[in-house]
Amino acid sequence: MQCTVGLDDTDSLLGHCTTHLGFRAVGELLDRGCTFGKYPRLIRLNPNIPFKTRGNAAVCLEFETDDPEGAFGVVETILHRLSDVENGANSGLVFMAGSFEPDFFRGLYLSAVSGLVSYRRVLSLLAERKVRHVTVGNGMGVVGAVASLGFSETDDHTYEIIGYRRQAACGTKREIKDEPVVEMERRTFPHTFNSYDHRSRRVLVTPHGPDPVFLGIRADSPGVALSALRMLGPEEELAGHMIYLSNQCTDAHLTSRLTLPMKAYASGWLDGSVEALERGEGGHLYIDLNAAGSVVRCAIYRPAADLQRAAGMLGRGDAVRVFGGVRRATSRHPSILNVEKVEVLSLDPGQRSVNPTCAACGRIAKSEGTGKGFQCRRCGAKFSEGARRTEDRTRSLVPGIYLPSSGSQRHLTKPLIRYGRELYEALPLIEGWFHPATSEASSAPAKSPRSGHRSPLSPRTP
Numbered sequence: 275m276q277c278t279v280g281l282d283d284t285d286s287l288l289g290h291c292t293t294h295l296g297f298r299a300v301g302e303l304l305d306r307g308c309t310f311g312k313y314p315r316l317i318r319l320n321p322n323i324p325f326k327t328r329g330n331a332a333v334c335l336e337f338e339t340d341d342p343e344g345a346f347g348v349v350e351t352i353l354h355r356l357s358d359v360e361n362g363a364n365s366g367l368v369f370m371a372g373s374f375e376p377d378f379f380r381g382l383y384l385s386a387v388s389g390l391v392s393y394r395r396v397l398s399l400l401a402e403r404k405v406r407h408v409t410v411g412n413g414m415g416v417v418g419a420v421a422s423l424g425f426s427e428t429d430d431h432t433y434e435i436i437g438y439r440r441q442a443a444c445g446t447k448r449e450i451k452d453e454p455v456v457e458m459e460r461r462t463f464p465h466t467f468n469s470y471d472h473r474s475r476r477v478l479v480t481p482h483g484p485d486p487v488f489l490g491i492r493a494d495s496p497g498v499a500l501s502a503l504r505m506l507g508p509e510e511e512l513a514g515h516m517i518y519l520s521n522q523c524t525d526a527h528l529t530s531r532l533t534l535p536m537k538a539y540a541s542g543w544l545d546g547s548v549e550a551l552e553r554g555e556g557g558h559l560y561i562d563l564n565a566a567g568s569v570v571r572c573a574i575y576r577p578a579a580d581l582q583r584a585a586g587m588l589g590r591g592d593a594v595r596v597f598g599g600v601r602r603a604t605s606r607h608p609s610i611l612n613v614e615k616v617e618v619l620s621l622d623p624g625q626r627s628v629n630p631t632c633a634a635c636g637r638i639a640k641s642e643g644t645g646k647g648f649q650c651r652r653c654g655a656k657f658s659e660g661a662r663r664t665e666d667r668t669r670s671l672v673p674g675i676y677l678p679s680s681g682s683q684r685h686l687t688k689p690l691i692r693y694g695r696e697l698y699e700a701l702p703l704i705e706g707w708f709h710p711a712t713s714e715a716s717s718a719p720a721k722s723p724r725s726g727h728r729s730p731l732s733p734r735t736p
Contacts, residue, residue: 277308277342279349280368280422282332283415286361289445291485294438295356296333297516301710302348308339312700313496313707316434316518317422318685319386320527322539322599322612325414328483331685332418333518334425342371350408359411366393366416367408368400368423376424378403383424386417388527388541393417427700430524432692435499436490437508437515445484449510452477458491458505465498466491467523467689471681473580478681479506488512492523494697496704514710519700525688528597528615534568536609538602544570544611545619548592551585559586561613563596572596572611578678581616587671591622614687618673623666630661 279299284292296314304310315334323330339345346369357365378399385391393414400407400420409416439448452470455477459469469479469491479489488510493499496517503515532542546565554560557576562569574582588594597615630639632650639648639657648657677683677690 275339275342275371276373277337277339277345278370278374278423279335279345280332280366280419281335281349281353281415282366282418282422283411284353284357284363284365285328285485286358286363287328287483288358288361289484289486290356290358290363291487292331292333293436293516293518294486295352296335296518297436297438297514297708298356299335299349299352300516300708301514302352303335303337303339303345304708306339306341306344306348308337308345310335310337310703310708312336312427313433313517313519313703315422315425316520316522317383317387317418317425318520318522318526319418319421320388320390320539320541320599321684321686322527322541322601323390324539324602328485330418332415332422334422346371346406353408353410357410362411364411364414365409366413366419368416368419369406369408370423371406374405374423375403379420379424380426381424382417383421386421387521388530389537390539391417391421396420425521427519428698429521429526430696430698431519431521431700432492432494432523432697433496433499433517433701434490434492434520434522435496435503435515435517437488437503438513439486439488440511440513441486443488443510444486448480448482448488450477450480450489450506450508454506455479458502461505462493462498462502464691464695465495466493466502467691468492468680468683469502471679473679474681476681486513492520494692494695496701496707500704500706515708517704517707522685523688523692524696525597525615525686527599527686532600532611534566534570536570536600536611538600538609541599543595543597545593545595546570547622548588548590548594550590551588561585561588561596563594563611570611571608572598572613573601574613574616578613578682580682581613581676581678584618584671584676585613585616587669588618589622589624589669591624593619593622595619614678614684616676618671618676620673621669621671623669627662627664630657630663632657 284295317332319330357363491502527541530542544565546563549562552560559574559582561572595617598613601610603609635652639650
C-alpha cells in the first residue's frame with residue numbers, strides 16, 4: 275500500500291533538523307521492508323513568517339509497505355525521539371495510507387508557501403476529513419506537514435544531497451576548505467548552484483549551527499549532486515547522506531501578485547513605477563513604488579549589496595516588478611515590502627540639458643557663469659544662454675532581473691543560472707540516493723541491503 279508522511283517543525287535554534295529526522299525515518303522504514311520509488315521531498319515554506327523554524331522546511335516521504343500501521347509507528351516514534359520540544363519545537367506529523375484528496379493538500383501548500391496559514395484551522399480541517407495526524411508542543415508544525423503533501427513533482431524543482439554528522443560531532447566546527455568547494459563548483463557548473471559566494475569568498479554548502487547537517491549541495495539532477503559530494507570527499511566521518519527533491523531555488527514563494535493593501539507576511543510581487551529613492555540609516559535603500567495609484571514603500575537592506583547597487587541606479591518613472599515579503603505594520607511604522615528581487619521592465623530615459631557644441635571645431639562649449647552664456651575654449655566662439663539643448667539621458671542600468679549575491683539569497687530564491695533551466699519532471703532514483711555510513715556505535719562499514727559499497731562520505735585516505 276502507498277503511504278505518504280508529512281513532517282515539520284522538529285528543530286529549534288539550539289539544534290536538531292527536520293531533514294535529519296527524515297533521513298533517520300527513511301533508514302528505519304527501509305529496514306522494515308518499505309520501498310521507495312520517489313525521492314523524499316524537502317519543501318521550503320514562506321520565509322517571511324515570523325514564527326518559522328530555522329529554514330522553514332518540511333519533509334514528505336512517499337513509500338510502499340505491507341504494514342501501514344507498523345510504518346506509522348516507526349515515524350511517530352522517531353518524531354517523539356528526535357523533535358527538540360524542550361527548546362521550542364512544535365512538531366507536526368500527517369500520515370496518509372492509500373490514495374488521498376490531492377486538491378486539499380495542494381491548496382494548503384500554495385497558501386503556506388506564500389502566505390499565513392492558521393494551524394488551528396488546519397487541525398480543524400484534518401479532523402473533518404479524518405486525516406491521521408500527530409502534534410507535539412502546540413502543533414504549529416502541522417501546517418508544514420500538510421503543505422508538504424501538496425507539492426507536485428510537476429512543479430519546478432531541484433535536488434539537494436545532504437550529508438549528516440555523527441551525534442558526537444554536532445556543535446563542533448565543520449572543517450571544509452574553500453578550494454575543494456570552488457573546484458567542485460567549477461567542474462559541475464552550471465548543474466550545481468549556490469555552493470560558493472565569490473563576492474564574499476564564503477563557502478555556502480555548510481550551515482553554521484549545532485544541527486546535524488554537515489553540508490548540502492544543490493543541483494539540477496541527483497547524479498550531479500552525488501558526484502559533487504564525492505568530489506568534495508569530506509574528511510569528517512559522517513552518519514550518511516540522502517538526496518531530496520525540493521522546491522528550493524525555484525521562487526515558489528514569489529509567484530503571486532500581492533494585493534493592495536498588502537497583507538502582513540505575504541510573499542509575492544508588485545508592478546509599478548519608481549517615484550523616489552532614499553538612503554536610510556544603516557546603508558539601507560528605500561524605493562517609493564507607485565503601484566496602481568498607491569505608493570508602496572520597498573526596502574533593500576545593506577547585506578543585499580549586488581541588488582542594492584543595481585536598484586540604486588533606478589530613476590523616477592522607471593517601470594519595475596519588485597518581489598519580496600511584507601513586513602507587518604506597527605504603531606510606529608507602516609507596512610513595507612522587503613525586496614528579494616527586482617525585475618527592471620523598462621527605463622524612462624528622461625532628458626538632460628547639455629551645453630551647446632561648437633560648429634567650427636566640434637567641442638562642447640563651457641559655461642561662462644550663470645546667465646553669461648557659453649564659450650568654446652578652442653576657438654573662442656560664444657553662445658547665448660538659450661543655446662543649451664536637451665537630449666535623452668544615457669542609462670548604465672539595463673532591463674533585466676537583479677538579485678543579491680548568492681550568499682544573501684534565501685533558500686527559495688531562484689538563481690540566475692536556473693532561468694531557462696527549470697525542471698518539471700522528476701528523475702528516477704539512482705543508486706546511492708540514500709546511504710547510511712558506519713554505525714554510530716561502531717566504526718565498521720555498514721552492512722545494508724541498500725548498498726554494497728562503502729559510503730562516499732567515509733574519510734579520505736592518504
